[in-house]
Amino acid sequence: MQRTAIVTGASRGIGRATALALALAQEGFDIAAVAWRDTERFEAVLADVEKIGRRCQAFDCDIGDIASHANLLNAVNRSFGEVHCLVNNAGVSVLQRGDLLDVGEESYDRCFNVNTRGTFFLTQAVARRMAAAPQTGELHRSIVFVTSSNAVAATIERGEYCMSKIASHMAARLYALRLAGLGIGVYEVQPGLILTEMTAPSKEKYDGLIEKGMTATPRWGMPEDVARVIRTMAAGLLPYTVAQEVRVDGGLLISRF
Template identity: 45%
Template sequence: MARGDQRAALVTGAAGGLGGAIARGLAADGFALVVTDLRADDLNVVASEWERQGASVRAIPFDLSDDRAREGFVEAAFDAFGRLDCLVNNAGVSVLSRGDILDVTPESFDRCVGVNLRAQFFLTQSVARRMIRTPSAGRRSIVTVSTVAVDHLVGTRLAEYCIAKAGLSHSLRHWATRLAPEGIDCFEVRPGMMKTDMTSTSTASYDALIQGGFVPAGRWGHTEEVAQAVAMLASGRLSYSTGQTIHVDGGMRFKTF
């Protein structure tokens, strides 16, 4: 059970490698966890593991694209510990098939936009409304995980994924502007090359890019490094820095010569 004064965070996509690392990082930083994912069995397994390690956890499987159930899900997330101090928009899907933009299908495009942009936009809206209706003595936060390939880089084999994430990135400015007066800080985290389920099919090509100097740090990123950035942003200690983007990419966005 959470303590009466313990902060609570909602993490989406928590059954995956990156979402799991973020949840663990927030738990280590003192947060009670509400975790969600479409994969109920996997979510319950990791939630039970975190509970055995001493974390306060409530697992609520949910399809983020389900408009009709969203409000009920958000109410359940708030009710789990009587409060919600942080939303981490981490859930996302990749393209159905990596390839030329000329071959992108409507199914793959709609899937990326539907989950990576639309679903996260309306979840943020619902959580923000509920936060505004719930008084809080401290600052609260919404942290959105996007990708390095929305501004400085072009993922030529992931067009629909990057396009959706770029929209997500732009929406941050709107949320940050609207929610700052409400004591809710909004941030974006842009990971670079992380070894997760989503990148497992491209390990060899990414290894070659890293060896060729594409990433100044000279290595893959660790999901724990993204988790550390999220925990720092969720802490409430950056109260005059809303709307900021934190790059966790080993310098991948830089062009070197």
């Protein structure tokens, strides 16, 4: 049966891996790939998904613009029909790492507009439509929040990012409680040190820390590591799991002595 997944931030990094062979397209989902002002990357994503035999369409949307959500979902519905999975992957980092005492309003608002506010209200819009759709019991419906190890571990050099991610962590719990009775699974993935364009500026720093044992698994995580976990969630293989966060961090957050 046809299944459709919306993946935000789908043009690169974790979102791209989630849409492609190791995750949702391979699992049998058609993909509504959402990103903002990154259309030059969309063609490769579409081509790769279609090689797997699934449909894919790109949607240029800033999820931080709440007013655009209805148009986005209406367009997805016209192209694919009902949505069975939403992966809240889109996110931004700080404009500049630095002293917490120097955080500016622009960087703070940017993190919260996309990572927290935009994600919350897009989830709300999708959840309303899922709740209104007839339940067949045959297809698992799911919402996955991709947060961060910074929802747990404080990094004062990018405090506004950490705050936005702990807020998204709570949003995942709230939506999980609200939707569990409707048969909609809500999950959270907490990536650790994942090698993407967002983390590239800090690669040299963390290369050294990983070598010194910062992670139990002595390597960077890859987007595909996260994508495999998201695939498991979207496939309905965790039917009695409600909002428990799954850490994909190579043991980064395990207390050791």
